[in-house]
Structure formats: structure tokens, C-alpha cells
């Protein structure tokens with residue numbers, strides 16, 4: 247039973263009752279502070295953070311754990327958010343900001359907004375239709391979408407819902423025949439860009455997920471047939487359908503090195519973007535080995551325990567790349583000013599993970615659409631407040647580290 251609307255009405259009644267005025271306000275504020283004032287429709291949301299509580303309420307704790315987890319004590323996850331406070335905006339006045347152009351061009355395609363959707367696996371954990379409502383929302387709101395190797399929906403069906411081919415994210419596995427088949431399938435589906443994730447070798451210590459999973463009243467293996475051994479995981483993913491997974495043991499081979507980039511480039515005409523770079527040294531190696539783009543990312547704080555925020559890694563990567571290829575970033579972006587800060591540092595686009603999943607788990611397609619709309623609106627407001635009418639005008643002069 248959903249208690250939230252009734253409780254909220256009750257709190258509001260208390261708040262407007264003249265006799266109870268003082269106590270009523272206190273009860274209302276207390277209710278909000280306790281997270282009891284949950285929104286009941288996407289269009290009630292004031293900001294994207296409000297979707298998280300609804301997602302937590304809607305999902306079984308172990309699926310919420312998959313969404314929310316970081317690694318060990320979640321400190322890299324926390325760092326991704328906390329770091330934004332160290333950067334402030336230097337806002338300018340009396341600039342004509344009547345028209346704000348948020349468009350960006352990447353690999354020959356122009357997008358209305360620099361806000362893109364990071365690849366996320368297994369979205370059926372959050373909604374019965376998985377990636378389909380996300381693709382429809384991305385299409386309706388005109389945002390770029392990156393689809394995971396581990397999607398619960400075949401890439402072809404996602405592309406159909408999107409209306410054009412998405413970017414495809416690759417986990418190559420340790421069997422090159424499987425890698426080849428997966429890459430060829432994404433290419434055949436028309437995907438123009440392949441994103442190779444390199445920050446997530448097996449073995450992430452996802453304590454938050456593991457604790458919530460332990461609390462599950464049913465065995466996870468009742469649904470996840472074969473358990474969490476990698477080839478059993480892969481066998482449940484449509485991207486591996488029909489492939490012989492007997493030799494597959496991991497999503498990213500532990501002995502994978504930089505020569506995988508030229509090998510992949512030989513296989514495909516798709517542009518190759520490398521996701522998970524956090525240092526200048528690796529940015530230079532990525533360029534040397536033929537990367538067409540870089541995503542600065544620590545996997546949303548859910549792979550490494552570096553305790554270093556994505557936004558803090560961005561400047562050194564941008565400096566090393568020196569404009570040769572586009573640099574994107576993700577990790578902890580929740581407010582318009584977060585996007586503004588990354589763009590001011592020189593990011594060409596910024597991706598989000600959890601916020602659109604909160605929207606999906608809370609209200610399906612409408613939730614994802616509202617998350618995207620709110621983030622665009624916030625960025626537009628922040629651009630106007632700063633006196634910037636286009637993405638190109640957002641430069642490092644608008645940023646100060648304090």
C-alpha cells in the first residue's frame with residue numbers, strides 16, 4: 247500500500263489548520279526532513295534528487311542496492327558529489343542571454359544538450375520494460391544514449407525505441423571470438439560509436455549491495471539462474487545470445503593492455519571512445535593507441551576505491567588531451583551547476599547514470615523524461631545567471647577553485 251499521499255495530505259491539513267498552525271508546520275517540516283513527503287508523480291519533482299527516495303521505496307532493497315552501491319565504505323561515491331563544492335562560479339553580468347544555445351556536436355552529430363545518458367546494465371532490475379522507457383525518454387527529450395553490453399534489452403530493440411542507433415558500450419570478455427561477435431552485432435545495428443569501459447575489472451567490493459542482497463528473503467539465484475559467475479551472467483544478457491560462452495570468465499580480462507585499442511579499431515568502423523580514464527598518463531596512452539574520445543569516469547564510484555572524484559580528475563585529462571579528441575565525464579552530476587563546472591573545465595559533454603535510473607524506477611518513461619527536463623532547465627538557468635549564451639562561451643574564466 248502506498249501511504250505517502252495520505253500522509254502528505256494529513257501533514258498539509260495540519261499545516262493549514264489555524265488552531266494547529268505552529269505544531270502543524272513543525273510536523274510538515276519534520277515529515278519532509280524524514281523523507282516522508284515523497285512525490286507521487288514525476289511532474290511534482292522540484293529537482294532530480296527527489297526521485298531517489300521514490301526509487302528506494304519502489305524497488306526491492308537488493309535491486310536498490312545494485313543501483314546505489316559504491317565500493318567498500320562508499321567513499322569514492324561520496325567524493326564524486328562532495329568535490330563539486332570546491333569549485334565556484336565566477337558569474338558575469340549584463341550579457342544578452344535571451345537565447346541560450348546548449349547544443350554540442352560530437353563525431354558529426356549535433357545534440358540539443360551536452361547532457362547524455364551513461365551506459366547502465368540490467369535495467370530490468372528497475373523497471374519491467376528495462377531500457378525501452380529510457381530509450382523513449384532519451385528520444386523524446388533528444389539526449390544521446392549509451393547502451394551497455396549488459397543491457398536487459400537487445401540493442402536492436404533499444405535502437406528501435408530510440409529511433410536511431412545508440413552508442414554502444416563494450417565489455418570485451420576474455421574470449422576474443424565473443425568480443426568480435428559482440429562488436430560486429432553492435433556495428434550491424436548501426437551504432438556509430440563504441441565505448442570501451444576499462445575501469446571495471448572483476449572484484450569490486452560492493453559492500454552496500456552485498457549487505458542488501460544478504461537481507462533478501464528469496465535467493466537471488468531463484469531469478470538469476472546460474473548465479474553471478476560471469477559466463478552465467480553473460481548468458482542472461484541478450485548481447486551474448488547464441489554465442490559460445492564456455493571460455494568466458496570475466497567482463498574485462500585481467501591481462502588486457504593498451505594494444506586492445508588498435509585490435510578493436512581493426513575490427514570496426516565505429517568510433518572508439520574509452521571510458522574510465524582518470525589520469526593524464528592514461529589519457530596520453532589512449533591517444534597514442536588511437537582512441538577517438540575519452541570519458542573521464544570512476545564508474546560512479548562503484549569500481550575503484552580511489553576516493554578521488556571524477557570532477558577532480560577532469561582538468562589533468564583535458565590538459566593532456568589538449569583538444570585532440572572530445573573528453574566527456576560522468577560521476578555524481580545532479581545539478582545544473584555541476585554540468586556547468588565540467589563544461590567550464592573543457593568537457594564536451596557530461597553523462598549521468600543514477601539520476602535517470604531513479605526516474606525510471608520511480609515513474610518509468612515519465613520519470614526519465616522529467617529528470618532530463620529538470621537537468622536541462624537547471625543548466626539553462628545557470629548559464630543565464632553566469633552570462634553565457636552557448637556552451638562554447640562556458641570557459642575556465644567562469645570557474646574558481648576555493
Ligand SMILES: Cc1cc2nc3c(=O)[nH]c(=O)nc-3n(C[C@H](O)[C@H](O)[C@H](O)COP(=O)(O)O)c2cc1C
Pocket residue numbers: 312313314326364365366367394395396415443521543544545546547576577578579597598599600601
Ligand atoms: C546500476 C549501474 C549499472 C552500471 N552499469 C554499467 C555498465 O554496464 N557499463 C558501464 O560502462 N558503466 C556502468 N555503470 C556506470 C555508469 O556508466 C556511470 O559511469 C556512472 O553511473 C556515473 O555516475 P552517476 O551514477 O553518479 O551519475 C553503471 C552504473 C550503475 C549505477
